[in-house]
Amino acid sequence: MSAPEPFGARLRRAMDERGPLCVGIDPHAQLLADWGLGDDIAGLERFTRTVVEALADRVAVLKPQSAFFERFGSRGVAVLERAIADSRDAGALVLTDVKRGDIGSTMAAYASAYLEPGAPLFSDAITVSPYLGFESLRPALDLARANGGGIFVLGLTSNPEGAQVQRATAADGRPLAQLMLDAIARENAGADPLGSVGAVIGATLGTAGVDLAVNGPLLAPGIGAQGATAADLPRLFGAQSGHVVPSVSRSVLRRGPSVEGLRTAAEEEVRALSAVVPDHR
Numbered sequence: 001m002s003a004p005e006p007f008g009a010r011l012r013r014a015m016d017e018r019g020p021l022c023v024g025i026d027p028h029a030q031l032l033a034d035w036g037l038g039d040d041i042a043g044l045e046r047f048t049r050t051v052v053e054a055l056a057d058r059v060a061v062l063k064p065q066s067a068f069f070e071r072f073g074s075r076g077v078a079v080l081e082r083a084i085a086d087s088r089d090a091g092a093l094v095l096t097d098v099k100r101g102d103i104g105s106t107m108a109a110y111a112s113a114y115l116e117p118g119a120p121l122f123s124d125a126i127t128v129s130p131y132l133g134f135e136s137l138r139p140a141l142d143l144a145r146a147n148g149g150g151i152f153v154l155g156l157t158s159n160p161e162g163a164q165v166q167r168a169t170a171a172d173g174r175p176l177a178q179l180m181l182d183a184i185a186r187e188n189a190g191a192d193p194l195g196s197v198g199a200v201i202g203a204t205l206g207t208a209g210v211d212l213a214v215n216g217p218l219l220a221p222g223i224g225a226q227g228a229t230a231a232d233l234p235r236l237f238g239a240q241s242g243h244v245v246p247s248v249s250r251s252v253l254r255r256g257p258s259v260e261g262l263r264t265a266a267e268e269e270v271r272a273l274s275a276v277v278p279d280h281r
């Protein structure tokens, strides 16, 4: 059997073909209400199916946020399973946002839940937290590599509280986030056109203050509802702007429940991004 195509190559192609946008599927209770849906399993299912129908055949990445599904217990997780499978069938890459981080042996179980082909929640990529030590992520990094999956490691998050930990100074004098970014760069060494280990860098940060050259995708959440705009990206990411995958949840989702409304919102985001990062490579 030939080796699976690496996630980084699949993502690069999807970004080139569809535009570099990730839309988050975050079924907040308030959004369900705004869409005229109940805060219940039927509402969750209708909301999720509508977003998948509207966007999975046209955006590069869909990012379901697991918490909003877990809120409804096993039936909510079943909706998440279906959304992942349907989105992948329609051609979107699915980045399941679970922000996992645990000691190695438990991390291995989380990895097999999301990155082992055939698992019910099998996804193209997941988000992970490295703040139990980067090497605690090794089982997920290894399983992803073996199966052509991707890993997005929290670097500098979009929330203001993140700096307390992420900008703290490590024993060798580097900010902790830089330590993680350097480790990501090692994972991606030699990958072409793009490594499969990404970093999460909040679009809200203003300036990075760290070296973002990780040869991998840079997921940039925080656009829209958290206050950042596409125009902030070139200043924050500089020469790495072509590797940025901007991520938007609420400001696109608020344009539902109309399928056309969701599609128009996503198109507007891609246009705004293309205007500030013309070649996006």
Ligand SMILES: O=C(O)c1cc(=O)[nH]c(=O)n1[C@@H]1O[C@H](COP(=O)(O)O)[C@@H](O)[C@H]1O
Binding pocket: 024, 026, 065, 097, 127, 156, 157, 158, 159, 200, 201, 202, 221, 222, 223, 224, 225, 226, 247, 248, 249, 250, 251
């Ligand atoms: O990993 C993430 O996706 C993430 C990292 C981060 O630093 N900040 C952040 O907001 N996110 C996620 O991105 C989404 C942002 O949603 P909106 O603020 O509605 O666009 C949520 O699902 C967050 O959990």
